[in-house]
Amino acid sequence: MKSLVKVMELSEKSRTASGTREVQRNFIEHLNLTLGKDVKNSTNWDKFYALALLVKDRVVERWLRTQKKYYSKDDIKRVYYLSMEFLIGRLLYNNLLNLKLEDEVKKAIEEIGLNLDDLSELEPDAGLGNGGLGRLAACFLDSIATLGYPGYGYGIRYEYGIFKQVIENGFQKELPDDWLKNGNPWEIERKDRTVKVRFYGRTESYTDDNGNLRFRWVDTTDVLAVPYDTPVIGYGNNVANTLRLWSAKAIHEFDFDNFQRGNYVKSMEAKAIAEAISKVLYPNDAFYAGRELRIKQEYFFVSASLQDIIRRFKAQFGNRFYLFPQKNVIQLNDTHPALAIPELMRILLDEEGLGWEKAWDITTKTFAYTNHTVMPEALEKWEVQLFEKLLPRHLEIIYEINARFLNKVSEMFPGDLNKIRNVSIFEEGNIKQVRMANLSVIGSYSVNGVSRLHTDILKEKVFKDFYEIWPEKFNNKTNGITQRRWLLQCNPELSKLITEAIGDSWILDLERLKDLENFVEDKTFLEKFYEIKHANKKKLAKYVEEHLDISLDPYSIFDVQIKRLHEYKRQLLNVMHIIYLYNLLKENPSLDIHPRTFIFGAKAAPGYKMAKLIIKLINSVADVVNKDPLINKKLKVVFIPNYNVSLAEKIIPAANVSEQISTAGKEASGTGNMKLALNGALTIGTLDGANVEIKERVGDENIFIFGLTAEQVYRMKESQLYNPYDIYNSNEQIRKILNMINEGYFNPENPDLFKDIFQSILFGINGGQPDEYMLLADFDSYKNTQKKIDALYREKYEWNKKALLNVARVGVFSSDRTIKEYAENIWKTKTV
Structure with a gap:
């Protein structure tokens, strides 16, 4: 094994060579010259950091060329993707794969005694997201760059992620996710692009030089937004786009006078207040200060982003704002960035001097809105009182938008007060609220759902009144995932097998996986397919x-x-x-069921009491099952803490069964269902979200569907005939399960702990409906479908055929396809 010291003694000729030697030379340069470490005193983290920096050099080279190209062309339309979350995971392997440098770098560092896998494990997951919303945004950025569209992501550079989850005595405990504590090698601070964001204050009117009534926002409290850029590299095409994240800083971080008087805490107060904005992803909004901080976060990042977008536009096109919608499209990823609509209006009206009609025409031709939920309680609303205090000018603009819109609705539907009430941006009541979804629909030219079923529900129920006004606005864009991370990167052995069989064109055209159908009767291929899955299970x-x-x-x-x-x-x-299976085995330990390992990974929101109680129940059931020698050879239950992208990359390739069991009509799409099917897991699921489209693609015989449909759920709830207590009384198995939960079987030291779960199912809790999510209605169907899985898994050949057909037939669920649809049908942009 060559030592690192010997590499430093390379000849001048080899120092300038490409390939392995060049990688080694760059590695040593960053270790020595960037980090100030020599070989002997460098830690493993230093080595990871130096390796990341040499990869970043190659990314930045492409990034600078890409941005220069964008600025050299006046005929491009830039896509701006605004999202509160970007769950990008680790970037070392991802960047190496997209640069097609994995083998070269692996060989180079192995020659000097280092292991790429070991170093990559040191990289923390970026704490920039929580779940599907953020992972989707990350997949979209990958596809936008890979397809060559001029795209930018905008969000917040959270100092701490949502939280690091640990399990103590079965309970979720939240610790700070200090993902930036050792630095982030991928980002570049852009202090020269810092902008000012304003809060509070008041508005005043004045007459301009042309006699027009104008408004000013004055006496504000200001915060600096400092951008940090992370290049997003496309696969094999030398394109590198930008993810720009904003960090909040105080204008005056240190009050010297207070410090001199001994008020040390007071001297740092402005810094603490300002930096709280970008401190934590999703602060608890169960109290007033938390809600105020959430709105601050949302406005902070959209204001900074719009100032940046307008700066970039004016650098090329000056004040010709009539060109703005031709050159820019802003996609709102859910309602979190909806304040961008009144913010653009404010800038155009108050700072650029446009009239209302022109400003509104530009605004409504610029924004497109993606909805991610059908649940009314999840549609974002904020108290008017908060807006009045925090964003007084924006509240005035929203009132004006609403008044003009409602006048048009009144003309279209005279006397229809119900419709006016439903489409108004303001919800009247004891606490008057601003409905951000309504603002998003009114201010955008496109509204899309993220699966066919979801979009139908938006049209027919959630936004029915808007759909009657603007049917042309509504469209569907079924979600997708990037195969570069969710197959090529996370499952290299399966990727290799696929490429050996059908070539590597699937990496850029996932529908080419359909060629794998030629191998579904090939026993040798199926055996290799099985062995790869088994090896992944052993790793997990x-x-x-x-x-x-x-x-x-x-x-x-x-x-x-x-x-x-x-x-x-x-x-x-x-x-x-x-628990049902546990009871069967307790009654008959020799019962013939195939051994099953149930694997959970999940975080509950810190203020979501019932979700945290369910985590405790999972862990309590696991404790009982796993310690019972009569049971644990056939059943195991595992809750893996702190679920994140990196853990998903380990779990997904190992999965045999994918649980996609949401109440029909509740899940907008899902992307985990796509990732698991792509890696050869069979889905057990309801006809919800994208499960509907997955079923159509893989075939009824290659998926396990159970339970009520969305329409059946809706009808049962509307009729108010559903009574879970009747099922409890008539179904002995369900009654036994619920009684065990209620009476403390799984938590004897505190037998009342799970009573709220029992109560919520049978009688409702905190004003909620009994069995709101129809667990008892679907239980027997679910249980019987699980028996089919048990039977099929014993037929190894048949199981593997179905698993392979899932891989072969889910190519349509690539985020590349989704992004092409956005680009062609919504954004009207072209590749560069």
């Missing part, structure tokens, strides 16, 4: 053993449910089925 089992001290049987069925913990996603239904 090793991880669980090392981190949780739980031994897993890789020959058991790995049954996986990994997603945010929310009642509608029905982790509780999964747990009820586990």
